[in-house]
Amino acid sequence: MSQYEIRFSGSGGQGLILAGVIFAEAAAIYDGISSVQSQSYGPEARGGASKSEVIISDKKIQFPKATSIDICLALTQEAANKYYKDIKSTGILLVDEDFVRETPKGDFRVIKLPIVKTASEEIGKAFVANIVATGAITALANMVTYASVEKAVLSRVPKGTEDMNKRALKAGYDLAKAVM
């Protein structure tokens, strides 16, 4: 690993900024790997598509934006259309199979997973889709330990939702493992 870049995208309110923060915090605080997280803010984030970016590196990170993306998550069609462009040739476009029907084409691998459906039907709450996605990315990236991501999830989610979020993380991890 020299540098690994992940973009979390979807619709404002789906918790993708939190997902990015959780993943970056797992790397930086619990695994002791350099990481930086940035996000769209203000008017840039209004009107639908929202994104959060995480960079993990074996060196100190100076430039904080993603330009050569290893994994781009898109939970909505609009986000997929808007944010897939910087995926590198060996990278992955990870989409929700129900909400992204037309997958953008390019020199990258596409993985379709029932992220929102798993959150709403298996876990019981659609709003944990961000954590299901985080679980899937934990498996696909294989950069940060599962235990660290779980710790970061538990430190950031509201009290009383810990168990549900733990199950969401595991469900996402297993979904991705099944297609790897």
Next chain:
Amino acid sequence: MKDADAGTVHREFVKGNEAICHGALAAGCRHYFGYPITPQNDIPEYMSTHMAAHGGVFLQAESEVATINMLLGAAAAGKRVMTSSSGPGISLMQEGISYMAGSELPAVIVNISRSGPGLGGIAPSQGDYFQAVKGGGHGGCRIPVLAPHSVQEMYELTMHAFELADRYRTPVMILGDAIIGQMKEPYTPGLCEPPGPIDKPWATTGCAGRPRQHVKSLYLKDDDIERHNWKLHEKLQRIEKAEVRAESYHLEDARIVLVAFGTAARVCKTAIQWARKEGIAAGMIRPVTLFPFPKTLVHETAGKADLLLVVEMNTGQMVEDVMISTSHHDKVRFMGKPCAMPTPDDILAEIRLLAGKTS
């Protein structure tokens, strides 16, 4: 990178704007006044939820003009005070900042700048350099300006700003931008000591049992205002002599020396690492204090290096201070990107061009 510090020291993963709040609270700031504007809203948001627990006062004023006058009043009462805003809001505060400089009142003013002129936009920009370092207010007021380039520095320089403010009885500005304010990275609190309490015998704390004292910037009698100007001038000279801070990055053998501050300097570091891999001896002077400016370092470096490349997220402001600092004007080049962060590739391309390499 397995960070040597991981697991042994306490680290937090926060936004630059939050780190400013941590630094302010560690420095004993218990009075924050503000008015919302992007991209600095994390600061009042944090202060609104945490100040009460520290026994302090958070107040959202009705405007920036009201904010700066609340700051003035609380500073006159001897309290450690802070406000934060962005470009247009800082413009509205300039009258009050000049009053505070004239009244010699310590305070910390944070500008997480946005693009301008006018209402501009919220894209990251270093377009407020002139306003910050040349004295945005009237009457020849100038105040120290600190430019953090990491979340760690957002925390540490905020504490330093309070120390400078109290030591010299002056407002101090922290100049950041949307990138450094909004990004999260790990930082270690407690690496440097917060400033201790300081006696403020001049403060207006109630005159029972002692003669009345005044905090003011109005001097109408005879030569009073001239004398006051010379006094402020002498203070600025002391600040210029004692308080310059700059980082020298790979400077020892550098032939091409970049000069950049804040977010632009972060990007330059990556470009310099890449240039060195190609055998180009690049380095950087990163002014940490924009006023006072590291004039001596710039001049001495210009004498030894082949070229200086000033990189800013504007169309050319700090480059004027570089020109004032050195007589080697023929060696100074400029690269600007207004209202956006240049990429390391952009800067590397410019370095290659200057080094005479085409690859």
